[in-house]
Amino acid sequence: MEQRVCQGIVDDAAAICGALVAELRLRGDLLDGNGAGPEQLVQAAVGGALATPRARREATARGLQELVSSGALADSAAIDRSVHLARCPPQVAHALDLGRLAPSELWCADVPLSVESDAAGMLRLVLDREPRRSLLRALRGVGHEASLQLAQERGRQRALADLARARQNLGTLAAAAARLRRETERRDVLHAIADELRKLGFESALLLAGPEGVTLAHMSHKRAVIDEAMKLIGIRKMSELVPIDPAKSPLLDTLLKSPEPVVEVRSHQLLRAIWGRRASEPARERLIEILHLSQVVAAPLRGAADHALGILLAAPRDGKEPDLGVLSSFALQASLALxxxxxxxxxREQAAMIEDAVEERTRVLREANERLQQADRRKDNFLANVSHELRSPLVTMIGYTELLLAEKMGAVNERQRQCLQVARSSGKRLRAFIEELLDFSRFELTRESMTFQPFDLREAVMQALAGLAPRFLERRLNVRQRVPSESPPVLGDRDRILQVLTNLLSNAERHCRDGGKVVISSQQRRGFVLVSVQDNGTGIPAAHVAKIFDRLYQVGDVRDARSREQGLGLGLNIVKSIVEAHGGEVSVTSEVGKGSTFSFTLPLADVRAAQEEGAPQ
Known part of the structure; x- marks a missing residue:
């Protein structure tokens, strides 16, 4: 019992009954570490109005012990299990330092306690008044309540003890399972099974069911014991044991086929089944003694298909009651390991065949992969060649169309002008398609050959803006760049990042209405730069935002084909691929009717220096 529980019982009883002193006396086996037996009562706790503070409580406890030792107070209530009421002996007032009270004014009330119908001890209360009927009822109630608390505490302690044993068994089983998993050879597994079974508190032997019957494979005993056992059996080594046919041994056959996880076995029957006439009756008696086989339990070992692998024989060490649940769990682990x-x-027998098959399959896959790569390269080359072949005559056609519109080759009427404008617009749209194909082909052909070097981001932005200036002027777009001139260099392939900037600015131009606004800006963060391209164009519906960077994806309903060129849906996919190849991220925020903001990150060329500068700029 825990001291806090005992003290709580004493304090509650003293408070309810108004006792000067209260003492709890319990059977010795209910208290840990006192060395007393169940027939002896031991002081468990002391309390009451005159037993505080702690120093006074200790003195009161000693006084009560002396009164019991001298015979002035008896433990009769715990024996006959009835409430005892009597005037206190004269020695009580002196022993408990109650000099201000006359001995005739003190009463002792002894209340019996029980746990699970067995006498558990008693509560002794010293009162300064004669008990009345109401107090007697209170005493009986206190005794009943205290007995309930003791029973609950005992149940809790048993549960904790069971839990501790279960944890210990689980730990042992886990360690055994870990060792069995490490062993790969059959012989090592057999030794590990026997050794780990000994750690669980068993002496063991292992019977294996082989193709020719059952033979004793291993005994977990000292060498001297095994030598004596073999001498009694009449053999010089274990291999001389002839496999036993289970069909000729009803006991072994029954054990192998038993549906029960653990079966108790009689020692003499077991020895006769294993060694038969090899050992005489006196020899079997000696074997039972040296192998500790007075009590034997058997656990059949079964494989996944429920076929018999063998029998695990175990004898509890030192005559202790075997934990059949632990043995059953271990037998399952042993079966799996075997x-x-x-x-x-x-x-291992099939390893060579499997290795050859895998090697052949690998060769076939390698050849197929090479063919796929060749086909992919041919496709990219074809796209590049076709795009180049188409672009040259297309540029010529657009150039002559613009000459005609400028009336450099003679006057044109209004209908002719309209037709020429349609031809020029269609040509430019086709040129945009071809340029996207060329960009895509160049990226696919050279994605593995990017060169990462420090470069000035602001210069790259200015170059991209300069390349698109004619289109911005034609559309009367208000373009602003907000990249600080003192921005630190970034690390990357400059040509590729220029392509990213050009694609994002072209995308903003296509989505803006005439006279719209485009802003490109940058912000330095810890270790990287965030670049953003913002427009006040038509925006992107929320349902399309997640797919906007997919290859060949187009948001058709937000583009005005009558006033601007359309692409193939490759530009933003190329942007995403290039940025991710630089270790950066790309994102977009958009609202229909208000515009979009495309952002991407690039690492700084000197990350360490940027981290030392501190907060974002």
């Missing part, structure tokens, strides 16, 4: 070792033996 079956794994057998499977490994079979797998």
């Amino acid at each position: 079956e794994r070792s057998m499977m490994r033996e079979r797998m």
Whole structure:
């Protein structure tokens, strides 16, 4: 019992009954570490109005002990299990330092306690008044309540003890399972099974069911014991044991086929089944003694297909009651380990064949992969060649169309002008398609050959803006760049990042209405730069935002084909691929009717210096 529980019982009883002193006396076996037996009562706790503070309580406890030792107070209530009421002996007032009270004014009330119908001890209360009927009822109630608390505490302690044993068993089983998993050879598995079973508190032997019957494979005993056992059996080594046919041994056959996880076995029957006439009756008696086989339990070992692997024989050490649940769990682990070792033996036999098959399959896959790569390269080359072949005549056609519109080759009427404008617009749209194909082909052909070097981001932005200036002027767009001139250099392939900037600015131009606004800006963060391209164009519906960077994806309903060129849906996919190849991220925020903001990150060329500068700029 825990001291806090005992003290709580005493304090509650003293408070309810108004006792000067209260003492709890319990059977010795209910208290830990006192060395007393169940027939002896031991002081468990002391309390009451005159037993505080702690120093006074200790003195009161000693005084009560002396009164019991001298015979002035008896433990009769715990014996006959009835409430005892009597005037206190004269020695009580002196022993408990109650000099201000006359001995005739003191009463002792002894209340019996029980746990699970067995006498558990008693509560002794010293009162300064004669008990009345109401107090007697209170005493009986206190005794009943205290007995309930003791029973609950005992149940809790048993549960904790069971839990501790279960944890210990689980730990042992886990360690055994870990060792069995490490062993790969069948012989090592057999030794590990026997050794780990001993750690669980068993002496053991292992019977294996082989193709020719059952034979004793291993005994977990000292060498001297095994030598004496073999001498009694009449053999010089374990291999001389002839496999036993289970069909000729009803006991072994029954054990192998038993549906129960653990079966109790009679020692003499077991020895006769294993060694038969090899050992005489006196020899069997000696074997039972030296192998500790007075009590034997058997656990059949079964494989995954429920076929018999063997029998695990175990004898509890020192005559202790065996934990059959632990043995059953261990037998399952042993079965798995044995079956794994057998499977490994079979797998080793097939290893060469499997390795050859895998090598052949790898060769076929390698050749197929090479063919796919060649086809991919041919496709990219074809796209590049076709795009180049188409672009040259297309540029000529657009150039002559613009000459005609400028009336450099003679006057044109209004209908002719309209037709020429349609031809020029269609030509430019086709040129945009071809440029996207060329960009895509160049990226696919050279994605593995990017060169990362420090470069000035602001210069790259200015170059991209300059390349698109004619289109911005034609559309009367208000373009602003807000990249600080003192921005630190970034690390990357400058040509690729220029392509990213050009694609994002072209995308903003296509989505803006005539006279719209485009802003490109940058912000330095810890270790990288955030670049943003913002427009006040038509925006992107929320349903399309997640797919906007997919290859060949187009948001058709937000583009005005009558006033601007359309692409193939490759530009933003190229942007995403290039940025991610630089270790950056790309994102977009958009609202229909208000515009979009495309952002991407690039690492700084000197990350360490940027981190030392501190907060974002």
